[in-house]
Amino acid sequence: MMTTDSPSGSPSDPVDRAPVVPGREEPAVDGAHGPLDPVPYDPRLDDLAGLPAEAVIEKKQSRAGRNLPAAIGVGLGLGILIVGTLLIRKESFLPLVAVAVAVGMWELRAALRHAAVRAPLVAPVVGMVGMLWAAYVQGPAGLVVAWALTCLAVVLWRGTGHLDGAGRDVMGGIFIATYPPFLVGFAVLLLAPVDGVGRVFVFLITTVCSDVGGYASGVLFGKHPMAPTISPKKSWEGFAGSVLLCIVGGSLTVHFFLDHAWWIGIALGIGVAIAATVGDLMESLIKRDLGIKDMSHILPGHGGVMDRLDSLVVVAPIVWAVLTLLAAKPG
Secondary structure (H helix, E strand, O other): OOOOOOOOOOOOOOOOOOOOOOOOOOOOOOOOOOOOOOOOOOHHHHHHOOOOHHHHHHHHHHHHHOOHHHHHHHHHHHHHHHHHHHHHOHHHHHHHHHHHHHHHHHHHHHHHHHHOOOOOOHHHHHHHHHHHHHHHHHOHHHHHHHHHHHHHHHHHHHHOOOOOOHHHHHHHHHHHHHHHHHHHHHHHHHHOOOOHHHHHHHHHHHHHHHHHHHHHHHHHHOOOEEEOOOEEEEEHHHHHHHHHHHHHHHHHHHHHHHOOOOOHHHHHHHHHHHHHHHHHHHHHHHHHHHOOOOOOOOEOOOEOHHHHHHHHHHHHHHHHHHHHHHOOOOO
């Protein structure tokens, strides 16, 4: 018999040990692993690359907790609200857009605080209302003038206080005044003509086609990541599906809603697919840089308003430009 120190008892407790017999294997203990056992690779960990610990925890929880019925319900409700305002009276679409953009600006301002940017909110929101009104009444020139005045108001607002971090705060305010309100102003430019409701439907439907085509093709065929450090799930195969469905949707909507040649939908579809993808990547880059997953949690199952506007705000200028050049509005 020999004694040794017990890891669970006092040092004087005796422990019996069986003698080691040469050539006999020691029995394995259940649950024991060698110190160099490899950890199985989990591709889902790629989605967490570059995120801080808090965002990783939030991402893993949200993956399991995403409420799909709520997401579908909210999506249908928003779709009915948008279509209803356009069909009842097209001017009623403007207050809906203004409210959505104001909430998105509030989300963006809150997100920028993660980077210690204290951007103003009142001046950009007031300017946003002016931009939407000017775009509807005065056209592109009115939109640009209203945006410039809003940027000037942001500079004057920040110039009245201390100068510590003023440049950073001013740039943050101009960013909030540009993305999304200035870009959304192009959706209002689409609404203004006589056939404006049809143009807005073309804009909305082709953007949805981009999302649906990209998601379906990416899930079924996605193998080659497009920008793995920004959005690991976005693939080139998904982008191809987005382009294809956008071309189909653009050709059909341009022909049936605007009574123009179907081939215009080819140029429109390609432009929308590229713009929507850029918008998605921009939003992902902003959120990844700020260490957040969603802009807010105001929309159950979706995240924030800006999480839904990300592709729309970038697509709107492209649709306006293509339709203005190739599908002239009636006199």
